[in-house]
Amino acid sequence: MNKEGALSGIKVIDLTRVISGPFCTLLLADMGAEVIKIEPPKGDNVRNQGEFVDGYSSYFAQFNRNKKSVVLDLYQNDDKEKLKLLLKNADVIVDNFRPGVLAKMGLDSETLTAINPRLIQASVNGFGSTGKYSQRPAFDFIAQAISGFMSLNGSEKTGPVRTAAPISDLIAGLYCAFGIVTAINARHNTKKGQVVETSLTSSLISLMAYLSAEYFVTDKTPKKSGNDHPILSPYGLFKTKDGNIAIAPANDKLCEIFLRTLNLEYLLEDDLYKTNSLRMINRDKLNEIINQTTELNTTDYWIKKLNESGCPAGKVLDMKEALNDQLVEDTDMVIVSDGPDDRKIKMTGFPVKLSDTPAQLFRSPPKLGEHTEEILSKIKN
Numbered sequence: 001m002n003k004e005g006a007l008s009g010i011k012v013i014d015l016t017r018v019i020s021g022p023f024c025t026l027l028l029a030d031m032g033a034e035v036i037k038i039e040p041p042k043g044d045n046v047r048n049q050g051e052f053v054d055g056y057s058s059y060f061a062q063f064n065r066n067k068k069s070v071v072l073d074l075y076q077n078d079d080k081e082k083l084k085l086l087l088k089n090a091d092v093i094v095d096n097f098r099p100g101v102l103a104k105m106g107l108d109s110e111t112l113t114a115i116n117p118r119l120i121q122a123s124v125n126g127f128g129s130t131g132k133y134s135q136r137p138a139f140d141f142i143a144q145a146i147s148g149f150m151s152l153n154g155s156e157k158t159g160p161v162r163t164a165a166p167i168s169d170l171i172a173g174l175y176c177a178f179g180i181v182t183a184i185n186a187r188h189n190t191k192k193g194q195v196v197e198t199s200l201t202s203s204l205i206s207l208m209a210y211l212s213a214e215y216f217v218t219d220k221t222p223k224k225s226g227n228d229h230p231i232l233s234p235y236g237l238f239k240t241k242d243g244n245i246a247i248a249p250a251n252d253k254l255c256e257i258f259l260r261t262l263n264l265e266y267l268l269e270d271d272l273y274k275t276n277s278l279r280m281i282n283r284d285k286l287n288e289i290i291n292q293t294t295e296l297n298t299t300d301y302w303i304k305k306l307n308e309s310g311c312p313a314g315k316v317l318d319m320k321e322a323l324n325d326q327l328v329e330d331t332d333m334v335i336v337s338d339g340p341d342d343r344k345i346k347m348t349g350f351p352v353k354l355s356d357t358p359a360q361l362f363r364s365p366p367k368l369g370e371h372t373e374e375i376l377s378k379i380k381n
Contacts, residue, residue, distance in 0.1 A: 005032015006357040010184065012036065012092040013083070014067065017044045019140075019166055020124045020200065021096030022063040023173030028092075028180065029066035030350055030359040036375055037067045038083065040074070043368040053343050061365040062347045065337055069366035070375045074105055083107075084115055085379040092120045092180055098137070099129040109195060120183045122196040124172050129197060140166035143200035149208060155226035167207075168200035175203050228287075233279040234258065237316070239291045240299040247302075248312040252276065261309045262293045338364045 010033040014025040022037075022044075029035040037044075050059025070086075072079040084107075087093060093112065095102055102108065102123075112121050123129070126138020127146075136142075144150040144162050154161030179196035187193060205212075211222045211230060222230050227246075229235035234255065237244050249258040255276075259265050267273045267289065272282045279286055294302055299315050306313035317325060328334055333349040350359035 004357065005030070005359065005362070006354055007031040007033040007181070008357075010034065010092065011090045012094060013086055013090045014038060015093065015095040015097070015102075016124070017096070018046055018169075019063060020169040020173045021094055021176075022046070023170055024122070024124060024176040024180070025067065025094055026063050026065065027174065027177040029362070031352075031354075032357070032359075032362065033092075035067040036086065036371070037064060037069050037366070038072050038074070039069055039368060041071055043069075043071075047368065053339060053345055056339055056343055056345070058345055058347070061337060061339060061345045065347065065365045066362045067366055068363075068371035068375060069369055070372045071369035080105065080107075082376060082379065086375070087112065087115050087119060090116065090119060091184065092122060094122045094124075094176070094180070096124040099123075099125050099134050113193070116193070118187060118191070118193050120180055120187070120193040120196060122176055122180050122183075123198075124176050125197070125199050127201050128199045133201075138200055140168045140200065143168035143204055147201045147204035147208075149204040152208065152211065152222060152224065152230075155224050158224075158226075160224075168204050171207060172198045172200045172203040175206075228283065231280070232276060233283040234286055234290055236287070238287070238294045240294050240297065240302060242298045244316060245294065245299045245302050246314050246316055247306065250312070254311055255279075257309050258306065258311045261306055261311060262290065264289065264293060335361065337361055 007028055010028070012025055012028055012033050012035045014021070014035050014037045016022050016025060016037075017039075025033075025035045025037070044060065044064070046060045046063065047057050050057050052058065053061075072083055074080055074083065109121055112119055125134070126143060127133035127136060133146075141162060144167070145160070147168070149168070150160040150162055153163060175198040176196065179198060183194050183196050214220075214222065214231065227237040229248075232250060235248055235250065237246055247258065249255040256265065256268060259267055267286070271278070273279050273286055303313050303315060322328065323334055331349075333351070334346060335349045337345045337347060339345040345365070352359060
């Protein structure tokens with residue numbers, strides 16, 4: 001295994017805070033980029049949020065491992081000049097300020113390009129950098145609401161429901177990281193940097209592609225379907241003798257396998273259930289029939305029986321169960337970092353596996369300003 005990551009040699013100046021930007025730069029750092037996190041004198045607010053391990057934020061640790069911390073007060077001209085010196089030899093700058101904030105600091109795109117023509121200028125914002133929404137304050141909850149994403153979650157009884165994870169922050173950060181590595185590759189040909197932008201709302205709108213495709217054809221707003229599939233039936237959560245089970249017969253063949261495994265294949269000859277369209281119309285009655293059968297045996301019984309038949313099925317696990325499941329161990333999705341002062345901090349692992357230059361723990365989450373002297377000493381003349 002190569003001790004250097006796939007992005008070794010790439011230097012990233014990270015002006016981001018909270019989640020969306022730090023998740024973007026985390027992905028780059030995990031792959032070996034040198035990410036220099038610029039923090040104000042009091043640090044990223046996330047350092048004081050979440051659960052603490054001996055006074056240290058596990059929330060901060062999760063999103064800021066593999067980074068270096070440099071304290072600069074960008075309201076002070078001297079520190080702003082130090083940032084400009086850092087940018088001269090950087091490959092990427094990333095921010096998640098509201099559009100226009102960097103320009104007010106004297107760091108508009110033209111100035112950044114003049115400092116370093118090869119610099120990739122990446123940003124994550126709420127609603128895009130132009131248009132009537134661009135100056136609105138934005139958080140994940142608002143993005144889920146205004147993008148239409150929240151309206152699709154939940155059921156008619158619950159009304160709109162947000163996802164538990166801050167999904168717009170995470171997917172916007174992921175898209176921004178993708179945009180950055182794409183721009184790095186383009187730079188091999190163009191010999192210059194470019195602007196990369198993602199937004200929370202655009203990211204969520206892109207995730208709704210399979211539902212918006214239906215809307216563009218029918219002009220009908222998708223109904224909330226809860227745990228049922230919006231365009232397939234049967235598909236969803238079903239009751240068992242000791243709980244419930246998630247079952248996903250995602251096409252007609254799998255539907256046939258599913259119903260045959262339950263000894264309900266006769267339903268496929270019933271005029272109410274012959275086609276997916278008919279099954280969607282009569283879904284409540286169909287689910288009732290299926291539940292009457294699945295309730296006769298345990299969740300584990302049906303998981304074994306359905307998976308052996310080729311029909312996807314699984315148990316609904318809570319966080320504790322999921323993170324202690326054999327699957328997580330097999331895929332190395334929980335790792336332990338050496339935190340400051342020899343603390344041990346558990347965190348989620350690396351979802352992208354590379355055979356020769358894999359993501360890895362290069363360094364512990366940094367103390368505030370831990371690398372200030374090391375980094376700034378290199379730019380002093």
